[in-house]
Amino acid sequence: MSERAQRLLELADDELILGWRDSEWTGIAPTLEEDVAFSSIAQNEIGHARALYELAARDLGTTADALAFDRSPEEYRSAPLVELRRLDWARTIARHWLYETADELRLEELKRSDDAEVAGLAAKMDREEVYHRMHAQMWADRLRGDERFEAAVDELWPYALGVLAPEQRAALAERVGREEVDAVERGEHSDELRELWNEMTMVRRSIPGATW
Amino acid sequence: MTEASVWEALAEIPDPEIPVISLVDLGVVRDVAIDGDHVRVEFTPTFLGCPALEVMRDAMAEKVRELGGEPDVRVISDDSWSSDKITPEGREKLRAAGLAPPAPREATAPTLVQLQSSAFRCPYCGSTDTKLENIFGPTPCRSVRYCAGCRQPFEQFKTI
Numbered sequence: 001m002s003e004r005a006q007r008l009l010e011l012a013d014d015e016l017i018l019g020w021r022d023s024e025w026t027g028i029a030p031t032l033e034e035d036v037a038f039s040s041i042a043q044n045e046i047g048h049a050r051a052l053y054e055l056a057a058r059d060l061g062t063t064a065d066a067l068a069f070d071r072s073p074e075e076y077r078s079a080p081l082v083e084l085r086r087l088d089w090a091r092t093i094a095r096h097w098l099y100e101t102a103d104e105l106r107l108e109e110l111k112r113s114d115d116a117e118v119a120g121l122a123a124k125m126d127r128e129e130v131y132h133r134m135h136a137q138m139w140a141d142r143l144r145g146d147e148r149f150e151a152a153v154d155e156l157w158p159y160a161l162g163v164l165a166p167e168q169r170a171a172l173a174e175r176v177g178r179e180e181v182d183a184v185e186r187g188e189h190s191d192e193l194r195e196l197w198n199e200m201t202m203v204r205r206s207i208p209g210a211t212w
Numbered sequence: 213m214t215e216a217s218v219w220e221a222l223a224e225i226p227d228p229e230i231p232v233i234s235l236v237d238l239g240v241v242r243d244v245a246i247d248g249d250h251v252r253v254e255f256t257p258t259f260l261g262c263p264a265l266e267v268m269r270d271a272m273a274e275k276v277r278e279l280g281g282e283p284d285v286r287v288i289s290d291d292s293w294s295s296d297k298i299t300p301e302g303r304e305k306l307r308a309a310g311l312a313p314p315a316p317r318e319a320t321a322p323t324l325v326q327l328q329s330s331a332f333r334c335p336y337c338g339s340t341d342t343k344l345e346n347i348f349g350p351t352p353c354r355s356v357r358y359c360a361g362c363r364q365p366f367e368q369f370k371t372i
Contacts, residue, residue, distance in 0.1 A: 044259060048261070120289065131370065
């Protein structure tokens with residue numbers, strides 16, 4: 001697999017899995033506004049995943065749906081941060097804020113890529129992510145100093161570092177105002193991902209080859 | 213069949229989620245090129261998470277077929293669409309439907325402080341005594357605001 005396809009899959013898997021996690025708030029978020037916000041963010045992250053999978057699928061001679069749903073859980077390249085399930089609100093906001101901050105750094109680099117397709121898609125995604133970041137920052141500002149939120153950021157910080165390539169981690173530490181520590185790296189998957197995989201591929205596996 | 217007739221046909225397709233405005237008003241059709249029977253249409257989604265993407269793609273292909281062409285509708289996922297591309301007619305149609313048109317794109321990205329300011333005008337009564345209720349709304353391209361002038365919520369098209 002080309003380096004480009006691998007990189008695209010990493011990004012796409014992060015956005016797909018996080019989109020699913022965000023959608024788990026649909027109907028049960030603490031307020032109606034947040035129900036709408038997390039549902040809308042989820043939808044948009046999954047849209048980003050689709051565009052990234054489409055680009056990767058062309059390189060790999062397959063389809064976006066096949067990449068999203070027909071691989072085994074072990075083949076996903078998502079970061080452990082996005083796989084975590086059943087977070088309370090403090091940890092949800094901590095993940096949202098840490099992920100968006102890391103994602104901004106990643107997109108800044110991709111926008112400067114010599115690969116015009118990747119740079120163009122990153123620029124489009126970045127325009128949209130502005131609103132996700134705005135929302136994450138609003139909540140982080142609101143919860144800063146809160147004991148549960150601070151504990152959640154402490155807990156998830158090594159996971160956040162694992163979203164980025166090693167050379168980008170110092171920049172993330174600076175933006176977040178923390179010391180760099182050992183990251184929870186990509187590669188190993190939790191049972192939580194396998195559980196999600198079972199759920200999100202269930203319909204597609206039930207009728208192979210069906211069109212929707 | 214000419215490029216102009218294809219543009220005309222595409223201008224009849226309503227946005228699936230905001231049917232008062234056509235895809236051409238929305239500015240998402242970037243290019244039309246004809247080569248014999250082959251009609252290539254390039255379009256850019258407003259937001260990549262737009263749930264109406266497939267519906268729009270199919271509707272454009274159908275219009276081209278009605279003209280006797282062989283459609284090749286391509287989704288261009290780059291930064292070539294901006295909310296500034298909505299035509300003046302399109303903005304007016306949005307406003308008339310109770311959906312405030314987007315503020316112009318600036319050199320720097322929009323900020324929460326800007327969204328929280330009262331520079332946004334209510335599409336119903338014209339008051340700028342409005343406040344942000346939610347950055348997000350029923351689709352990725354909209355926010356929700358509340359007008360203290362006429363005491364009703366309204367949707368604001370996001371600047372992008």
